[in-house]
Amino acid sequence: MSSVRAAVSYTSSRIQDAVKLRLDKEDLTLYKIQTIPEVFEQACKLHGGMRALAFKSVGTSNDWRYMTYKEYSLQVDKAVLLLLRSGIRPRTTIAILSSNCSEWLYLEMAALKIGAVVMGIYPTSSTKAVHYKLKISEAFVCAVDTIDQMAKVNEVALHLPDLKAVIVLGDAFEYTPHQNLSYYHWTDLIDTQFTKDLEEKFLEYRKAVYANECAILVFTSGTTGMPKGVMLSHDNIITSVKKVLTLVKLDSSNLVSYLPLNHVAAQMFEVFFGLMTGSCLHFSDREAIKGRLVDALIHIKPAMMFGVPRIFEKIRDKILYEKKKSNQDMDSIKTNLGFENLKTFIVGAASSDPELKRFYLDIEMPLMDAFGLSETSGGVTLNKEFNNFQTVGKPISGLEIKINKPDKQDEGEIFLRGRNVFMGYLNNENKTQETIQADGWLRTGDLGYLDPNGCLFLKGRIKDIIVTSGGANVPPLRIEQIIKKELPCVSNAFVVGDGRKYLTVLLTFKTFVDVHSDIPLDDLSPETVDWFKSLDFDFKYLSEVLNAAKLLQPSIYGKIMQALESGLKKANDQALCNSQKVQYFTVLPNDFSVPTGELGPTLKVKRNVVLEKNKILIDTMYSENASNKFAV
Helix, strand or coil, X not given: CCCCCCCCCCCCCCCCCECCCCCCCCCCCCCCCCCHHHHHHHHHHHCCCCEEEEEECCCCCCCEEEEEHHHHHHHHHHHHHHHHHHCCCCCCEEEXXXXXXXXXXXXXXXXXXXXXXXXXXXXXXXXHHHHXXXXXXCEXXXXXXXXXXXXXXXXXXXXXXXXXXXXXXXXXXXXXXXXXXXXXXXHHHCCCCCCHHHXXXXXXXXXXXXXXXXXEEEECCCCCCCCCEEEXXXXXXXXXXXXXXXXXXXXXXXXXXXXXXXXXXXXXXXXXXXXXXXXXXXXXXXXXXXXXXXXXXXXXXXXXXXXCHHHHHHHHHHHHHHHHHHCXXXXXXXXXXXXXXXXXXXXXXXXCCHXXXXXXXXXXXXXXXXXXXXXXXXXXXXXXXXXXXXXXXXXXXCCXXXXXXXXXXXXXXXXXXXXXXXXXXXXXXXXXXHHECCCCXXXXXXXXXXXXXXXXXXXXXXXXXXXXXXXXXXXXXXXXXXXXXHXXXXXXXXXXXXXXXXXXXXXXXXXXXCCCCCCEEEEECHHHHHHHHCCCCCCCEHHXXXXXXXXXXXXXXXXXXXXXXXXXXXXXXXXXXXXXXXXXXXXXXXXXCCCCCCECCCCCECHHHHHHXXXXXXXXXXXXXXXXXXXX
């Protein structure tokens, strides 16, 4: 059993502290206390000659290069050497500002081996965001993979007294060094060996790695303010992953890495699922989440993957498009798209449309609903009853759920308590105490209720619930899902109405996305092209639609508006009450995206950003001259 450091509290807001573990309801035979390095070393010993990681060879004919678990372990030891040379110590932070790659994991496991804390930073983060996270975490080292990421770090280095070194991942590139920083290159490790003094330091540090100390920092999306640093201990992560794995039943197989590794879902479903099952984790190219994921799946043929609903909507659209284009049977299409080995699709991070789940069940690729938070190390519930389209399932082993202050419909805020609840928010003791109550209950900020069988129904985020001026509480998600179903040309339907007398909606058309910049393109998606063809218009580009709208051509503009209004009327016919009916809409000239700020790293909509960016347009839908229109 791993050693546990003495602690006086179950929570902390400091990296240097240990916390007490919530073990009163735990079976320590099944879920013994371990550190991540212990689990890593066990996996590498058990699966030594098996494939652990796969990535594309640079400068070759796009071939995959494979690394065994034994080789994985050796690369981690080299990364330990690099970190020790940089001067990093236990209970200090290493930041990784990089796209997904094998070096990301080498550094992560190496840092954890010497008791340091790992913090990932999303690659598209602004310089301001990079500065904030490096500063609040007091990062000692930052690893970067491109000249652009290096430029962000160098620009803010003068204002980061704790930052001492930068590690250049992958192939070396030219840059102008900052006078306050030391620089280390991954390529310099090829022939280096441990010296006696570094060996002794490593042995000293690894003895001081404790399961109840912070291992990984995960930052929240910051949709209502500055991002908060979620402190996850070794024990938080290991127990959460083990418990979810007992429900997923994944064997050694191929997995795909495409979610940003700074996100808790990627750590759970990609890094640690792979490690604990002896699977081979394939690093898809960095454009996968931007629209090329299916291309990666064709080659990888994974057995399991996790995604947000938007990812599975895109895959569904691809399947339907291929079926329409080729008229093949569904099994052939699934094989051609790399799904022949796929046993488990897990969907989470946002509520999914029952119609989406019904589609995947019909083609014998059922979606398993998951509910989790960064603050619970990813794991809360899993729904293995695939015919149950409404709930997100029952809680994982040892996790308690209660509904706080339920209303007449038994709905209220979801509270959680268990061993996988996080340590606290970094440098924010007040928010930590507000979120984790004295008796251990975690306030999630999510609304829901439990059915008689103990299954959890999600009703939305408390802060996302729209309260109209008439006092009606409206969950926008259901309305948005229905609108997108009735209007397959629509990528995002964003319902507005907080403090207003009625609901309105912002619409965006589906277009392709640039695989390099992640910016929506002018090219309409196949679904949108088909929708316009149903109106007898041969539009291929969004600019053609916008130009027609700008010129107010009656034969075109009027027909498009009528079709959109018809779709919204059908959606309104499904409203649960009059207060949930949309009165006006505005079509935006561009889709939402990560670079433009409307979407977070996992493609969830940032409601506050959309509201702020479109304030004037929204106000016009509540004016005396309100009308349906294009924002052109």
